[in-house]
Amino acid sequence: MMLKHLLSAATAVALTLTSVSLPALANETPEARGLAVATEWDKRDQGFGDTQSVMKMVLENRNGEQSVRSMIQKIFEIPDPDTGDKSLTVFQKPRDVKGTAFLSFAKILDPDDQWLYLPALKRVKRISSKNKSGPFVGSEFAYEDLSAQELKKYTYKWLREEPCGDLQCAVIEQIPTYENSGYTRQIVWYDLSEYRQQKIDYFDRKGELLKTLTFSDFRQYLDQYWRAHDMYVENHQTGKKTRLVFEEIKFRTGLKESDLTKNSLKRVK
Structure with missing residues (x-):
């Protein structure tokens, strides 16, 4: 409420912010x-429609040791202001995470719908609404950060x-x-x-x-x-x-x- x-x-x-200076909002x-x-x-x-990105994820532990992963991400914009966008992230390298895929349907006040495909198990795992604060595939990004x-x-x-x-x-x-x-x-x-x-x-x-x-x-x-x-x-x-x-x-x-x-x-x- x-x-x-x-x-x-x-x-x-908000709708006229670009034509109004910030001091005018002081009241x-x-x-x-x-x-x-x-x-x-x-x-x-x-209005961006959709995007497809090629990304590199670099993980670093507290000792400065690094590991690198390659991934692609696809985002589809949902124009409805009461419904969130959809995204798909797929890992390509290294071999131990290749094929791992993360699908997210953003919601507004309801929990996002999110699934993780684990190729080693050949199954799709639904991410619990209570587990979205957990780390995304060992990174410092949480599942909710990627929505x-x-x-x-x-x-x-x-x-x-x-x-x-x-x-x-x-x-x-x-x-x-x-x-x-x-x-x-x-x-x-x-x-x-x-x-x-x-x-x-x-x-x-x-x-x-x-x-x-x-x-x-x-x-x-x-x-x-x-x-x-x-x-x-x-x-x-x-x-x-x-x-x-x-x-x-x-x-x-x-x-x-x-x-x-x-x-x-x-x-x-």
């Missing part, structure tokens, strides 16, 4: 200002504005509205030039800082859509790190929603 009231209170502000509540920033972030990424980050999955609160590198950022507190999240809150830095997420601090169920995700190497596609080609997670509690490097991203490849189904998991390549 809180989110519904926030949406109605801030809709007019709005922190919740309305935070939602306005996040709404602009969401609005600028609408589409839909606007209505959080409530928002403006905290402050501050420099972030060479940019100026709005710092927003985001509270998950869905059950079984592994996080009590997230602190997100949005740059105020292009409204891209630059950094996220994740706080665990005890309210303690768990990890930080940093985005870098942004590139623009189709003169509109920004994508970070480097995503780096550092777990402050374990000392482990994971880096996702996007080697190639293609937009509007002709991907169909029917290409991302539970029945297709065993046939992925």
Whole structure:
């Protein structure tokens, strides 16, 4: 209910944010200002259709030892604002994880539908709604991190504005509205030039800082859509790190929603 009231209170502000300077929002509540920033972030990424990406995942333990995995990811945009996007991630290397596939249907307030195909067992395993905070295939990304980050999955609160590198950022507190999240809150830095997420601090169920995700190497596609080609997670509690490097991203490849189904998991390549 809180989110519904926030949406109605801030809709007019959020829809006109690009033509209104941030000082003009100073009289709005922190919740309305935070939602306005996040709404602009969401609005600028609408209409991309689909993407297919080639990625490298680098895992690093607390002793600095690394292992590398190669993977591809397909994302199909669902235009319905009350339904999340669909994504499929498939590991190609090394041999011990080749063919492992992860399918995610993002929801808003309900638990996401997620499945993991394990080729060694030749079976599809459904990810429990209570296990989405667990590590994704040994990385510092959780299953819920890899789901589409839909606007209505959080409530928002403006905290402050501050420099972030060479940019100026709005710092927003985001509270998950869905059950079984592994996080009590997230602190997100949005740059105020292009409204891209630059950094996220994740706080665990005890309210303690768990990890930080940093985005870098942004590139623009189709003169509109920004994508970070480097995503780096550092777990402050374990000392482990994971880096996702996007080697190639293609937009509007002709991907169909029917290409991302539970029945297709065993046939992925």
